[in-house]
Amino acid sequence: MSDTYSYLGPSGTFTEAALAQVPEAQGQEWRSVNNVGEALDDVVSGRSVAAMIAIENSIEGGVTATLDALARTPGLRIVGEYLVRVSFVLVARPGTTLEDVRVVGAHPVAYAQCRQWLDANLPTHGHIPATSNVAAALDLFATDHADAALAPPAIVRHHDLVVLAEDVTDNANSVTRFVLVSRSTRMPEPTGADKTSLIVELPDDRPGALLEMLEQFSTRGVNLSLLQSRPIGDALGRYRFVVDADGHVRDERVADALLGLRRFSPRITFLGSYPRADRAPVEYVSRYDDGVFVEARDWLRGLISGEPDVPESL
Incomplete structure (x- = not known):
């Protein structure tokens, strides 16, 4: 019996391209x-063993729908991340020219990434939001509300569409980060090029609360690659923070930071530790090596047990 993997469809989306990078999902x-x-x-x-979802774009930042959904859904873990370069094609029904386009269908994130191009090439265009990049193209067959759509380049392999423009993007370096989410609590082993994702709520709305949270990381030499606030929704001024920290929870500096967070925050959601998609080794200064934390604990244990505190130089 095969396993099932969920992804934002239909076939041809960038999410499907990210899922294609997962060896376990093949076949x-x-x-x-x-x-x-x-x-x-x-x-x-x-119903599925895992789902591939977009979590961050290099231009637009965190995908808010994903961040909020992860905060509301307990028991999930991120087990891997994958990067997909993002550029679009402007497609239309056969017989349409660029001069015919008055309204463009597009997923809101895609539209934001191509707004400058559209304003330059179609200065009077209107926009109709779509549920996905592929759905924007398929809507061209279902209705006549839009004259063209922004879609992934692979769309033309699946549907009878004409390409009005290729490589449509405002930034040639645009990349979307996807994560594979499952219920498994089995954590990937540390690789030295890892990331740990958390959702942290501040204990209360007061001066210095955010700084106190950030100090849990900075005083342990842990760099943050993502920090995004999202409203909790129960009152004005109440926020949770989505955090990506460089390192694995089994790294002493990261583990110690989580212990500090646990004492500080009323609610922490651990989303997982997993290898970075770019496999770039995590850099940190030597005073935050694992051995330094282990030696400090041994020193404290010795003090408590009554061992003589003899300076190493003696």
Whole structure:
């Protein structure tokens, strides 16, 4: 019996391209879903063993729908991350020219990444939001509300569309980061090029609360590659923070930072430690080596047990 993996579909999306990078998913069943919530529900219910979801774009930052869904859905772990370069094609029904385009269908994130190009090439265009990049193209067949759509380049392999423009993007370096989410609590082994993801709530709305949270990382030499606030929703001024920390929870400096967070925050959601997609080794200064933390604990244990505190130089 094959395992099922969920992804934002239909076929041809960037999410599908990210799932294609997962060795364990090859030869398994891939289930197309309509949104992040449905993908995570598949995992929670056991319908799928894992789901691939977009979490961050190098231009737009964190994908808020994903960040909020992860905060609301307990028991999930990120087990891997994958990067996909993002550029679009402007497609239309056969017989359409660029001069015919008045309204463009596009996923809101895609539209934001191509807004300057569209304003320069179609200065009077309107925009109709779509649920996914591929859905924007398929809507051209379902309705006549849009004249063209922004879609992944692979779309033309699956549907009878004409390409009005290629490599549509405002930034040639645009990359979207995807994460594979499962219910498994089995953590990938440390590689030296890892990332740890958390959701942290501040204990209260007061001066210095955010600084106190950040100090849990800075005083242990842990760099943050993502820090994004999202409203909790129960009152104005109440926020949770999505955090990506460089390193693995089994690294002493990261573990010690989590202990500090646990004493500080009323609610921490551990989303997992997993290898970085770029495999770039985590850099930190030597005073935060694992051995330094181990020696400090041994020193304290010796003090408590009554061992003589003899300076190393003697």
